[in-house]
Amino acid sequence: MSDLTTRYLGLTLKSPLVASASPLCDSIEGICRLADAGVAAVVLPSLFEEQLTLESLSVHADLERGTDTFAEAAGFFPDLHTYNLGPDGCLELIREAKRRVDIPVIASLNGVTVGGWIDYAKLMQEAGADALELNTYSIAVDPSRSAEAIEQGYVDLLTAIRAQVKIPVAVKLSPFFSAPANIARRLGEAGADALVLFNRFYQPDFDIEEREVVASLALSRPEELLMRLHWVAILHGRVKADLAITGGVHSAPDVVKSVMAGARVACMTSALLNHGPGYAKTVLRDLDRWLDAHEYESVQQMCGSMSFDAVPNPSAYERGNYMKVLSSYTLRDDIFA
Ligand SMILES: Cc1cc2nc3c(=O)[nH]c(=O)nc-3n(C[C@H](O)[C@H](O)[C@H](O)COP(=O)(O)O)c2cc1C
Numbered sequence: 001m002s003d004l005t006t007r008y009l010g011l012t013l014k015s016p017l018v019a020s021a022s023p024l025c026d027s028i029e030g031i032c033r034l035a036d037a038g039v040a041a042v043v044l045p046s047l048f049e050e051q052l053t054l055e056s057l058s059v060h061a062d063l064e065r066g067t068d069t070f071a072e073a074a075g076f077f078p079d080l081h082t083y084n085l086g087p088d089g090c091l092e093l094i095r096e097a098k099r100r101v102d103i104p105v106i107a108s109l110n111g112v113t114v115g116g117w118i119d120y121a122k123l124m125q126e127a128g129a130d131a132l133e134l135n136t137y138s139i140a141v142d143p144s145r146s147a148e149a150i151e152q153g154y155v156d157l158l159t160a161i162r163a164q165v166k167i168p169v170a171v172k173l174s175p176f177f178s179a180p181a182n183i184a185r186r187l188g189e190a191g192a193d194a195l196v197l198f199n200r201f202y203q204p205d206f207d208i209e210e211r212e213v214v215a216s217l218a219l220s221r222p223e224e225l226l227m228r229l230h231w232v233a234i235l236h237g238r239v240k241a242d243l244a245i246t247g248g249v250h251s252a253p254d255v256v257k258s259v260m261a262g263a264r265v266a267c268m269t270s271a272l273l274n275h276g277p278g279y280a281k282t283v284l285r286d287l288d289r290w291l292d293a294h295e296y297e298s299v300q301q302m303c304g305s306m307s308f309d310a311v312p313n314p315s316a317y318e319r320g321n322y323m324k325v326l327s328s329y330t331l332r333d334d335i336f337a
Pocket of ligand 1 (some may be wrong): 022023046047172198200246269271
């Protein structure tokens with residue numbers, strides 16, 4: 001049996017398989033089932049800036065009801081009370097999870113502006129969270145806001161949260177940056193203990209009969225892993241923070257690839273939602289078998305072995321490879337038939 005342990009966020013984890021935020025981690029039953037199946041850590045569903053802002057507004061709701069402030073915030077986030085357990089429920093879930101499972105519990109906050117809501121980071125720490133994940137899911141719809149301003153906003157937010165807590169902080173990033181390596185480095189320098197690559201954006205679809213925009217949430221496919229492998233391989237050894245992959249991790253070979261690219265952990269959601277929490281056990285068994293068969297004594301031994309700086313031909317990760325890949329495509333003989 002190989003040594004599956006890894007270091008992530010200053011914690012020793014028993015394997016690189018982490019259950020990322022999803023409804024599976026939104027109940028103590030789900031968390032216990034994941035822990036029983038062997039996942040090394042769980043990330044709880046995010047608490048949203050809008051939820052926390054609304055919570056503080058609702059304290060004054062009687063005074064403010066009917067005013068624009070409250071109505072605007074409430075309307076902005078209509079499903080506020082159905083998505084997760086809400087602020088108090090989330091703190092209680094952290095406490096309960098810490099009592100019931102012996103794996104690290106990572107709490108998650110989603111927001112993009114510095115404000116009073118980030119006091120919540122401290123409450124999560126006090127509730128017993130082992131680390132915090134800052135989920136920076138936002139859509140840059142305002143054409144007057146520059147990339148520089150948006151990126152600085154993320155750095156400022158991380159800095160403000162870092163000032164609140166002593167526990168490690170990870171930042172879950174979007175793939176949509178002009179210079180991902182640069183923002184990754186800046187976040188590392190601003191104190192991110194880990195960077196989680198990449199958030200999945202849920203694109204709305206159109207109902208062309210009703211002419212309505214409809215929310216669509218499709219689970220990921222394994223091909224989505226490739227973009228994450230590419231960027232983790234590029235960033236490995238070039239940023240201060242640990243690296244984690246989320247998006248497209250569906251099997252033990254996907255975990256192997258993630259670690260070889262340079263990730264300390266591979267996070268899984270869609271595959272666990274597809275097959276149930278017990279699937280983690282299968283992935284870990286397959287991972288162990290793979291390492292044995294390939295004579296790896298430990299997971300750490302292979303970490304970064306396929307990174308940009310480690311492979312003999314790093315140009316495979318650069319622009320030059322683009323032309324090569326395009327020209328490698330051959331048209332089917334019968335394409336014009
Ligand atoms: C139903 C659902 C709920 C999710 N909720 C959150 C969340 O609250 N916070 C978060 O950071 N990510 C959330 N995610 C994203 C997952 O944590 C994960 O990053 C994403 O699904 C990519 O991983 P996968 O390919 O293994 O599914 C959610 C995903 C799904 C499918």
